[in-house]
Amino acid sequence: MEFVILAVVIAVAVIGAIAGLVVSGRRRKELPPKATAPVITAPKAPAEPAPEPQVGDEAAPPVEAPVQTVEEVELPPVAEIEELPALEVPEPTAGRLVRLRSRLSRSQNSLGKGLLTLLSRERLDEDTWEEIEETLLVADVGVKPTQELVDRLRTRVKVLGTRTPAELRGLLQEELVQLIGEDTDRTLHTARHEDGRPAVVLVVGVNGVGKTTTSGKLGRVLVADGRKVVLGAADTFRAAAADQLQTWGERVGARTVRGPEGGDPASVAFDAVKEGIAEGADTVLVDTAGRLHTKTGLMDELGKVKRVVEKHGPVDEVLLVLDATTGQNGLVQARVFAEVVDITGIVLTKLDGTAKGGIVIAVQRELGVPVKLIGLGEGADDLAPFEPAAFVDALIGD
Structure with missing residues (x-):
């Protein structure tokens, strides 16, 4: 009996072992293949810097730098220097x-x-x-x-x-x-005073008579007569006036003092005379803004310009620019300007463009002031001192 029980136990154990083997084989077939872990390579550590040499260490052999000759050395390019334009030499005013x-x-x-x-x-x-x-x-x-x-x-x-x-x-x-009037004094008072103060010339007139251009040409006349000139661009209301006057000045080496557009004309005129004194100039020529003789406010401002400039000393010349082609209308302008400032001389422009040369006589009689300069063209040196004999000679012809 004991033998039978022992045989049964052994049989059960064998059957269990066989069944376990079968289940284990099935499970192995169902499992996915084992994944291979990626290999991560650690970054290389940066190379340690070479230790600094210490006292007592042997010096490293010197490294010889390549030697270049003067011809082999590349020099930096030389900056181009812009050449200043040569100053113009105005024609002499004599004759x-x-x-x-x-x-x-x-x-x-x-x-x-x-x-x-x-x-x-x-x-x-x-x-x-x-x-x-x-x-x-x-x-x-x-x-x-x-x-x-x-x-x-x-x-x-x-x-x-x-x-x-x-x-x-x-x-x-x-x-x-x-x-x-052959004996009339037509001298332009433009010489420096004995105390070193420059002569001051104000140029006045209405818009459209060529006043700024005349101021530039007058600057050339003064330079031609050997004067050191400072120009004052006191016409601050017309955008191009200061630029135009400065261009005229640069052509003959005359410095131009200017202010901000729309600034105070009297302030610019004052500064121009101040600069003229500092630079030892012979003449300060101030181009004022063009005034309409019918506008009282603008004419009063012209009077202010003259008063402010006179803080430096008396004004030597006040030249009224008139367009000869306007004829009798020019006399109306002359009268009004003479009431605001003391006119000392007349500049008649565009006299080559009119047959009414008698305006020279009329304006002198009207103001009791001589014609000192006349304009006879658009060229830079077409402004000439007025000479009665030469003028009449041209009137009568050959």
């Missing part, structure tokens, strides 16, 4: 009007030749004298000067008796020169 005579004679010949033709008539009756008067009035000589000239011509022609062309030419020339 300048004579050189510009042809321009004046082209526009004014009609006046002189017309008078000579009328005076050369065989019979000088009242109609002829009326034509002579009309010729003078059309040329803007003015009523009173015209009457004076006609009266003197009547008297001298009667005394003369004969009237050859040469005699008439000489007679007319003498009378016109006397009417213009």
Whole structure:
């Protein structure tokens, strides 16, 4: 019996072992293949810097740097230096009007030749004298000067008796020169004062007469006469005025003092004179803003400019620029400006563009102020000192 029980136990154990083997084999088949772990390589540690040499260590052998000759060394490129433009040398003012005579004679010949033709008539009756008067009035000589000239011509022609062309030419020339005023002082006072203070010249006038251009040309006239000039751009209301004046100055080596656009003109004028004193200039030329003679406020401001500048000392010249082509309207402007500032001289521009040269006589009579400069073209040196004899010579022609 014990044998039977033992056999049964052994059989059960064998069956259990076989069953366990079968289940284990099935499980192995169902499991996925074992994944291989990635191999991570640690980064290399940075190389340790070479230890600094200590006292007592042997010195490393010197490393010889390559030696270059002077020819092999590359030099940095030389910066290009912009060459300054050469200063212009203005034409001398002495005799300048004579050189510009042809321009004046082209526009004014009609006046002189017309008078000579009328005076050369065989019979000088009242109609002829009326034509002579009309010729003078059309040329803007003015009523009173015209009457004076006609009266003197009547008297001298009667005394003369004969009237050859040469005699008439000489007679007319003498009378016109006397009417213009040969002995009038037309000097520009632009020399430095004895105390070292520069002469101060204010340039005034309405818009459109070429005032800033005339100021630039006048600067050239002064430089041509040997003056050291400082320009003051006190026309702060017109954007291009200061630039324009500075360009004129740079061409002849004259310094320009300017202020901010729309700034106080009186302040700029004051600073210009101050700079002129500091630099030892002979002349300070101040270009003021163009004023409409009908605007009271602007004219008052011009008076302020003059008063502020006079804190440095008296103003030596106040030059009124007039457009000769405006004729009698220029006389209206002249009167108003003379009420605000003391005009010392007239600059007549564009005289080559009008046949009304009589404005020279009329404006002098109106203001009691001489014409000191005349403009005869657009060139840089076309502004000339006024010389009565040369002017009349151009009027009458050859």
